[in-house]
Amino acid sequence: MPASYRADLHLHSSYAIGTARDITIPTLAQWAQRKGIQLLATADFTHPRWRAHLQETLQPAAGELFSYSDTRFVLGAELSCVFKHAGKGRRLHLLVYVPSFTAVEKICRFLERAGAKLAGDGRPLISLHARELTAEILAIEPRSIIIPAHAWTPWYALFGSKSGFESLEECFGELAPAIPALETGLSSDPAMNWRVPDADGRSIVSFSDAHSPRNLGREVTAFQGPLTFAGLATALREERIAYTLEYYPEEGKYHATGHRACGVRYLPAETKAQGTACPVCGRPLTVGVLERVEALATEPAVSLRADEQGFLHGANGRPPFKHVVPLMQILAEALGVGERTKSVARAYTGLTDALGSEFAVLLEVPVAAIADTAGARIAEGIGRMRAGDLAVDPGYDGRYGTVRIWPDET
Ligand SMILES: [Zn+2]
Ligand SMILES: [Zn+2]
Numbered sequence: 001m002p003a004s005y006r007a008d009l010h011l012h013s014s015y016a017i018g019t020a021r022d023i024t025i026p027t028l029a030q031w032a033q034r035k036g037i038q039l040l041a042t043a044d045f046t047h048p049r050w051r052a053h054l055q056e057t058l059q060p061a062a063g064e065l066f067s068y069s070d071t072r073f074v075l076g077a078e079l080s081c082v083f084k085h086a087g088k089g090r091r092l093h094l095l096v097y098v099p100s101f102t103a104v105e106k107i108c109r110f111l112e113r114a115g116a117k118l119a120g121d122g123r124p125l126i127s128l129h130a131r132e133l134t135a136e137i138l139a140i141e142p143r144s145i146i147i148p149a150h151a152w153t154p155w156y157a158l159f160g161s162k163s164g165f166e167s168l169e170e171c172f173g174e175l176a177p178a179i180p181a182l183e184t185g186l187s188s189d190p191a192m193n194w195r196v197p198d199a200d201g202r203s204i205v206s207f208s209d210a211h212s213p214r215n216l217g218r219e220v221t222a223f224q225g226p227l228t229f230a231g232l233a234t235a236l237r238e239e240r241i242a243y244t245l246e247y248y249p250e251e252g253k254y255h256a257t258g259h260r261a262c263g264v265r266y267l268p269a270e271t272k273a274q275g276t277a278c279p280v281c282g283r284p285l286t287v288g289v290l291e292r293v294e295a296l297a298t299e300p301a302v303s304l305r306a307d308e309q310g311f312l313h314g315a316n317g318r319p320p321f322k323h324v325v326p327l328m329q330i331l332a333e334a335l336g337v338g339e340r341t342k343s344v345a346r347a348y349t350g351l352t353d354a355l356g357s358e359f360a361v362l363l364e365v366p367v368a369a370i371a372d373t374a375g376a377r378i379a380e381g382i383g384r385m386r387a388g389d390l391a392v393d394p395g396y397d398g399r400y401g402t403v404r405i406w407p408d409e410t
Contacts, residue, residue: 003224004222004223004224004241004242004243005038005039005222005223005227006036006037006038006039006217006220006221006222006245006359007037007038007039007040007207007220007221007222007223007232008032008037008039008040008041008207008208008210008216008217008219008220009039009040009041009074009076009095009097009205009207009221010041010043010076010078010095010149010150010183010207010208010209010210011028011040011041011043011207011208011209011210011211011216012043012044012078012122012123012209012210012211013043013044013047013050013053013122014050014122015044015047015049015050015121015122016043016044016047016078016121016122016123016211017121017122017123018211019122019211019212020211020212020213022212022213023212023213024053024057025042025053025054025057025058025068025073026057026068026069027213028040028068028071028213028216029068029069029070029071030069030213031213031214031216032071032216032217033069033070033071033357034352034357034358035216035217035357035358035359036217036356036357036358036359036360037071037216037217037220037359038071038072038227039065039071039072039073039074039223039227039232040071040072040073040074040216041073041074041075041076041095041097041207042054042058042066042073042074042075042076043076043077043078043122044077044078044122044123045075045076045077045098045104045108046077046079046107046108046111046116046118046122046124047118047119047122047124048108048118048119049119050122051104051108054066054073054075055101058073062228063226063227063228063229063230063231064099064100064228064229064230065227065228065229072227074097074229074232075097075098075099075100075101075103075104076095076096076097076098077095077096077123078093078094078095078096078123078149079093079094079096079111079123079124079126079133080092080093080121080123080124080125080126080156081093081094081126081127081128081129081130081133082125082126082127083127083128083129083130085129085165085171088163089163090130090163090164090165090171091155091156091160091162091163092130092148092149092156092157092158092160092163092164092165092171093123093148093149093150093156093157094130094133094134094146094147094148094149095145095146095147095148095149095183096137096144096145096146097144097145097229097232098141098143098144098145099141099143099229099230100141103140103141103144106140106141107137107140107141107144110136110137110140111124111126114126114127114128115127130158130171130172131171131172131173131175134146134172134175134178134179135175138175138178143229143230143233145180145232145233145236146178146179147179147180147181147182147183147205147236148168148179148182148183149183149185149209150183150184150185150186150187150209151182151183151184151185151188151193152184152185152187152188152254152289152292152293153185153187153254153289154254154286154287154288154289154292157185158171158182159196159292159296160292161286161287161288161291161292162286162287166296167197167198167296168198179202180202180203180233180236180237181202181203181204181205181236182198182199182202182203182204182205183205183206183207184204184205184206184219184244184246184249185209185252185254185289186209186218186219186247186249186251186252186253187249187252187253187254187255187288187289187290187395188249188252188255188289188290188293189206189246189247189249189321189323190204190206190244190246190318190319190321191301191302191304191312191314191321192249192289192290192293193293194299194302194314194316194318195293195297195298195299195300195301195302196293196296196297196298196299197298202239203235203236203237203239203241204244204318204319205221205236205241205244206219206220206221206244206245206246206321207219207220207221208220214328215326217245217326217358217359218247218326219244219245219246219247220244220245220359221241221244222241222242222243222244222245223235223236223240223241223242224240224241224242225240239318239319241319242319243311243319243320243321243322244319244321244322245321245322245324245359245363246321246322246323246324247323247324248323248325248392248401248403249289249290250392250393250394250395250401250403251392251395251400251401251402251403252289252395252400252401253395253396253397253398253399253400253401254286254288254289254395254396254397254398255288255289255290255394255395255396255401256288256290256291256394256395256396256401257271257276257285257286257287257288257290257291257396257397258285258286258288258396258397259278259280259281259283259285259286259397260286260396260397260398260399261281262278262279262280262281263280264278264279264280264285265394265396265397266285266291266396267290267394268290268291268294271285271287271291285397286396286397286398288396288397290394302314302315302316303315306388307320309322309363309386310322310386310387310388322363323388324362324363324385325362325385325390325403325405326358327348327351327352327358327361327362327382328344328348329403330378330381330382330385330405331344331347331348331351331378331381332344333381333404333405333406334377334378334380334381334405335347335377335378347374347378350373350374351370351373351374351378354373355369355370355373361382362382362385362386363386367379367380367382367383367386370382381405381406384405385405389405390403390404390405390407391403391404391407392404
């Protein structure tokens with residue numbers, strides 16, 4: 001594969017609601033190293049205290065990026081747009097990247113004038129139409145990169161079943177061509193996205209949306225070309241992507257359609273037969289990502305071919321991708337303990353210290369070498385993960401799905 005760098009460009013600081021408390025630039029950089037990620041988004045550049053932390057800790061690096069230790073950072077944020085369109089309430093999240101703190105300051109001043117409370121949630125609520133916001137940000141800094149976040153989640157997403165749109169053009173109008181990419185979110189993978197007309201000519205990117213440093217890289221995109229802001233913009237515009245690493249989409253919490261309180265879960269065939277009212281309580285089911293893709297798709301499901309390394313390729317020439325299971329999850333199942341236990345932490349540190357990084361362990365290091373370091377059971381788990389030899393049970397209505405490597409053991 002040609003040279004590439006792994007990037008995780010959707011994450012959050014401790015200033016975003018619902019995130020861990022220990023998120024700082026040094027801890028993010030440290031975890032990125034351990035995971036094998038070269039470029040991170042700073043996240044949350046709209047928050048004044050986080051911005052001060054960014055200015056204190058980051059060094060300017062070549063190509064309008066920033067660095068801390070060996071990790072590069074690009075200035076980024078997620079904005080939560082809440083507005084009305086065609087008489088209906090809409091909510092969607094946008095990822096924004098800019099090349100300079102000057103652009104950051106100008107965007108923050110504009111958002112404050114528009115009534116946003118930037119010192120609250122690090123993922124601020126903006127009461128502007130996504131199209132207007134995009135136009136303003138591009139007017140402030142024409143090189144800004146704007147990407148709809150987790151494009152399919154029912155709430156807060158461009159194509160979401162609850163408050164989204166039917167197409168990019170419906171939302172962004174004449175600015176639709178300025179949107180270079182769609183973020184898959186945990187509940188969808190690139191092959192699902194390829195079926196939708198808006199995916200044509202756009203990159204399909206995958207990032208973690210991590211709310212704590214340990215979750216960094218649960219999805220990443222490996223970009224080709226120079227590791228600079230301009231290089232990133234070009235890679236997005238021209239889909240210069242070596243591969244993406246994906247969660248099993250079934251594991252995402254909005255994959256299937258259903259109603260969590262009533263324990264009802266439908267796959268598209270069942271929705272077709274039964275409709276989208278809950279058979280228990282009669283309320284509408286939360287329409288999941290799988291169903292929503294089916295509704296907007298104009299192409300049939302793409303058949304995929306796996307190469308020797310387990311990367312999946314469509315016949316359409318688009319970048320390959322691979323479903324992976326985070327190493328801590330594999331270790332927890334192998335050891336029969338919780339993910340946040342000392343034994344998992346010890347095994348994780350031991351393996352990554354000895355063999356390079358989490359992605360080296362998950363993707364590259366021979367299984368025999370893993371067995372020498374961590375024992376046969378863990379090596380078997382990683383081997384099975386690489387081969388896709390595992391059982392998945394889809395998530396729905398806010399409840400995560402599960403992936404089991406040894407489904408027959410309890
Ligand atoms: Zn979001
Ligand atoms: Zn119900």
